[in-house]
Amino acid sequence: MPYxxxxxxxxxxxxxxxxxxxxxxxxxxxxxxNPANRRNRSVIVVGTGLAGGxxxxxxxxxxxxxxxxxxxxxxxxxxxxxxxxxxxxxxxxRNDGDSVHRLxxxxxxxGDFRSRESNVHRLAQISVEIIDQCVAxxxxxxxxxxxxxxxxxxxxxxxxxxxxxxxxxxxxxxxxAYQALERQVAAGRVEMHPRTEMLDLVVVDGRARGIVxxxxxxxxxxxxxxxxxxxxxxxxxxVFHLSTNAKGCNATAIWRAHRRGALFANPCFTQIHPTCIPxxxxxxxxxxxxxxxxxxxxxxxxxxxxxxTRAPNDIPEADRDYFLERMYPAFGNLVPRDIAxxxxxxxxxxxxxxxxxxxxxxxxxxxxxxxxxYGNLFEMYQRITGDDPYRTPMRxxxxxxxxxGGLWVDYDLRSTIPGLYVIGEANFSDHGxxxxxxxALMQGLADGYFVLPGVIGDYLADAPFDPVDDHHPAxxxxxxxxxxxxxxxxxxxxxxxxxxFHRELGRLMWxxxxxxxxxxGLRKALERIPELREEFWQRVKVPGTGxxxxxxxxxxxxxxxxxxxxELMCVDALHREESCGGHFRSESQTPDGxxxxxxxxxxxxxxxxxxxxxxxxxxxxxxxxxxxxxPSTRSYS
Amino acid sequence: xxxxxxxxxxxxxxxxxxxxVVDDLSPDMSFLEALDVLNERLITTGQEPVxxxxxxxxxxxxxxxxxxxxxxxxxxxxxxxxxxxLRHFRDGDVVTVEPWRAEPFPVxxxxxxxxxxxxxxxxxGGYISVPTGSAPDAHATxxxxxxxxxxxxxxxxxxxGACVAACPNGxxxxxxxxxxxxxxxxxxxxxxxxxxxxxxxxxxxxxxxGGCTNxxxxxxxxxxGIPLTTIARLNADLLRAHTxxxxx
Numbered sequence: 001m002p003y004x005x006x007x008x009x010x011x012x013x014x015x016x017x018x019x020x021x022x023x024x025x026x027x028x029x030x031x032x033x034n035p036a037n038r039r040n041r042s043v044i045v046v047g048t049g050l051a052g053g054x055x056x057x058x059x060x061x062x063x064x065x066x067x068x069x070x071x072x073x074x075x076x077x078x079x080x081x082x083x084x085x086x087x088x089x090x091x092x093x094r095n096d097g098d099s100v101h102r103l104x105x106x107x108x109x110x111g112d113f114r115s116r117e118s119n120v121h122r123l124a125q126i127s128v129e130i131i132d133q134c135v136a137x138x139x140x141x142x143x144x145x146x147x148x149x150x151x152x153x154x155x156x157x158x159x160x161x162x163x164x165x166x167x168x169x170x171x172x173x174x175x176x177a178y179q180a181l182e183r184q185v186a187a188g189r190v191e192m193h194p195r196t197e198m199l200d201l202v203v204v205d206g207r208a209r210g211i212v213x214x215x216x217x218x219x220x221x222x223x224x225x226x227x228x229x230x231x232x233x234x235x236x237x238x239v240f241h242l243s244t245n246a247k248g249c250n251a252t253a254i255w256r257a258h259r260r261g262a263l264f265a266n267p268c269f270t271q272i273h274p275t276c277i278p279x280x281x282x283x284x285x286x287x288x289x290x291x292x293x294x295x296x297x298x299x300x301x302x303x304x305x306x307x308x309t310r311a312p313n314d315i316p317e318a319d320r321d322y323f324l325e326r327m328y329p330a331f332g333n334l335v336p337r338d339i340a341x342x343x344x345x346x347x348x349x350x351x352x353x354x355x356x357x358x359x360x361x362x363x364x365x366x367x368x369x370x371x372x373x374y375g376n377l378f379e380m381y382q383r384i385t386g387d388d389p390y391r392t393p394m395r396x397x398x399x400x401x402x403x404x405g406g407l408w409v410d411y412d413l414r415s416t417i418p419g420l421y422v423i424g425e426a427n428f429s430d431h432g433x434x435x436x437x438x439x440a441l442m443q444g445l446a447d448g449y450f451v452l453p454g455v456i457g458d459y460l461a462d463a464p465f466d467p468v469d470d471h472h473p474a475x476x477x478x479x480x481x482x483x484x485x486x487x488x489x490x491x492x493x494x495x496x497x498x499x500x501f502h503r504e505l506g507r508l509m510w511x512x513x514x515x516x517x518x519x520x521g522l523r524k525a526l527e528r529i530p531e532l533r534e535e536f537w538q539r540v541k542v543p544g545t546g547x548x549x550x551x552x553x554x555x556x557x558x559x560x561x562x563x564x565x566x567e568l569m570c571v572d573a574l575h576r577e578e579s580c581g582g583h584f585r586s587e588s589q590t591p592d593g594x595x596x597x598x599x600x601x602x603x604x605x606x607x608x609x610x611x612x613x614x615x616x617x618x619x620x621x622x623x624x625x626x627x628x629x630x631p632s633t634r635s636y637s
Numbered sequence: 638x639x640x641x642x643x644x645x646x647x648x649x650x651x652x653x654x655x656x657x658v659v660d661d662l663s664p665d666m667s668f669l670e671a672l673d674v675l676n677e678r679l680i681t682t683g684q685e686p687v688x689x690x691x692x693x694x695x696x697x698x699x700x701x702x703x704x705x706x707x708x709x710x711x712x713x714x715x716x717x718x719x720x721x722x723l724r725h726f727r728d729g730d731v732v733t734v735e736p737w738r739a740e741p742f743p744v745x746x747x748x749x750x751x752x753x754x755x756x757x758x759x760x761x762g763g764y765i766s767v768p769t770g771s772a773p774d775a776h777a778t779x780x781x782x783x784x785x786x787x788x789x790x791x792x793x794x795x796x797x798g799a800c801v802a803a804c805p806n807g808x809x810x811x812x813x814x815x816x817x818x819x820x821x822x823x824x825x826x827x828x829x830x831x832x833x834x835x836x837x838x839x840x841x842x843x844x845x846x847g848g849c850t851n852x853x854x855x856x857x858x859x860x861x862g863i864p865l866t867t868i869a870r871l872n873a874d875l876l877r878a879h880t881x882x883x884x885x
Contacts, residue, residue: 136772147779
């Protein structure tokens with residue numbers, strides 16, 4: 001095995017005692033910074049999605065001096081904006097048996113018992129406050145005729161707890177956070193740096209004290225310092241080249257922090273979303289998700305005969321296999337994503353896809369009602385494929401969507417580097433081995449609005465720390481490394497484009513570390529990735545200079561980091577000789593082909609320590625303790 | 638299929654249209670994927686690729702935007718450039734591609750413009766002042782469904798700038814009005830309704846956007862179909878803001 005094992009992680013800073021009051025007690029034990037002192041404490045927040053935007057706004061409201069960074073031209077464009085379906089909250093407005101405990105239970109179970117109970121319980125508790133906050137901000141959630149909020153169901157739940165704003169819930173929640181952020185910008189409490197990319201973390205005397213950034217317009221590399229740094233930079237699905245992530249989504253911030261000492265947890269836990277528009281050709285630049293909410297009314301099927309060449313509408317009922325309803329009668333089309341994706345993969349392939357059919361819903365509810373619920377999604381589908389889903393079933397196939405893994409954090413969302421906090425998709429904390437639908441928005445906002453602002457004072461109470469500036473040796477070294485890297489990327493002047501390398505890496509990862517993994521495939525990937533990485537640094541071609549806007553240069557830096565992360569993902573996937581959630585090892589399955597977990601040997605978080613490019617990482621295990629939900633074989637049938 | 642792309646290239650204060658023939662295209666590609674194909678070719682032949690803004694490529698982030706044959710986001714109704722597919726063009730078409738043209742949107746490079754003026758308009762008042770933690774229960778204030786729907790329709794704005802690019806006056810009134818309407822029809826947005834309208838419009842004017850003369854080009858170019866009635870609503874709020882107490 002290409003790794004060594006180090007000391008286990010013993011302290012997650014989780015308060016003892018009843019799980020229901022842990023968050024209260026932690027908030028009480030956390031030291032505070034008095035309001036007059038807060039303006040002398042500074043925090044850098046990188047990323048302006050749901051987690052970063054809400055954190056920067058809230059820290060500004062509390063009176064801290066905040067600097068916020070994003071690579072896009074405006075904080076409003078972070079990829080949270082593309083989240084479609086909804087946000088979970090244990091409001092129980094439906095009186096259908098929901099509760100904080102049920103949301104907690106569903107999330108731990110949905111994550112296939114690979115998440116930390118205390119964090120998930122806190123998430124479920126905070127979920128109700130998020131909805132209140134967002135409604136007060138003017139988020140236009142869907143409403144019933146009586147003026148109250150509407151909800152719908154998502155995968156892995158038997159209650160209706162998902163609040164939504166048509167198929168644009170992420171957009172509306174993000175605009176709420178963005179507006180709160182802009183209010184703080186106007187108030188002078190948040191200094192906004194758009195079109196600015198973090199390229200490294202500054203660690204001085206063991207503490208995260210700042211970041212090195214590149215101004216994407218002028219090309220200038222500079223430093224920013226603060227008392228604490230918060231990374232809210234999202235997931236790393238773009239390692240796979242094709243994913244539902246935005247083109248710019250990247251792992252550079254978390255990967256650079258990992259190289260500076262932050263442990264990276266469960267990197268192999270990636271979510272493949274079952275309902276995406278299939279690839280149409282080699283030119284494909286990204287994949288588009290069709291919201292999970294569609295499975296409330298759409299029925300998934302394939303022709304019984306895989307070689308059936310008839311158009312979907314010409315295939316009679318008797319010749320169709322509604323395989324999710326057949327295999328999982330209790331949850332039907334609303335099984336969790338990992339289960340639906342693997343079932344689709346086992347029954348079809350990338351070329352044929354599976355059908356998502358609304359004929360029954362249209363017959364039952366009428367076209368206007370279906371249009372009201374899913375109109376914008378149907379339009380989007382038609383725009384991309386040229387087919388009309390009101391008339392012919394959608395053709396869909398799974399695609400990379402979300403990464404449950406991320407930087408390791410304790411209960412306070414602090415990484416293993418003091419002063420470095422990681423929130424939202426960028427951390428690993430709440431979703432275990434599989435995230436339930438409508439829980440990403442919940443987690444991003446819980447972390448940013450409530451958790452981080454509730455505990456960061458405990459760290460900032462120790463500030464001010466020794467002043468740092470560009471002359472400090474640690475800072476100067478970091479800056480010169482960043483400059484050197486930019487220079488090298490431009491100097492190679494080879495004969496292959498960044499895109500061609502990214503495409504090749506993505507294909508390799510999709511084939512060997514995608515929906516199904518096995519030892520031989522992962523070993524093959526671990527041989528190929530270093531070769532490809534070497535080749536990248538010999539042959540990549542980046543035109544232009546570093547002294548102004550250079551989008552190829554940006555992309556090159558991101559892909560360079562994907563190579564290193566991809567290797568760690570494969571090491572993690574190879575070492576975890578069990579199947580759980582989105583991580584399916586073909587060697588570990590039940591006789592009916594379901595994931596076979598191995599709790600005796602793998603009931604832990606795998607947190608990896610960096611030791612050098614291509615060097616064996618060190619594994620630190622955080623044992624998972626389940627006191628409130630007993631790990632069992634997940635059953636949705 | 639083959640397209641002749643005449644693309645605006647600019648690295649300093651001025652630019653020019655440069656013609657590229659791209660012949661290995663497929664009707665299934667998006668317009669941005671056609672630019673990707675061109676850029677791959679430019680890079681491998683040692684030339685600098687065309688700079689253009691884009692991110693989500695699913696029509697929601699608002700990052701992409703360009704004039705395609707003189708139309709903001711191209712010829713398809715309610716479609717962003719990233720969602721525009723080549724099946725809407727004919728083999729052999731000549732297509733002119735330019736950046737948004739408006740004084741408050743200076744060109745950064747090629748097709749990339751600076752739209753930070755939009756952020757400043759929102760910062761001037763495009764929010765409801767509700768610090769985290771201060772919210773009442775979500776069901777404390779029911780919102781009539783028609784109001785919620787009107788708010789949503791306006792809130793769907795993606796801030797791409799097509800309205801400005803399409804407007805003969807270079808006005809950003811549709812963008813400003815969309816936000817004022819979204820927040821102004823909801824009960825939560827009432828306390829700041831009039832000051833919001835006043836402050837956002839003041840910032841709009843200060844940024845150098847032109848005045849609105851109701852030509853309606855904005856709404857027909859808008860990829861999200863934000864209705865022109867939002868502007869009427871904003872004007873009504875603005876009038877009230879200027880004719881009542883100065884603190885409103």
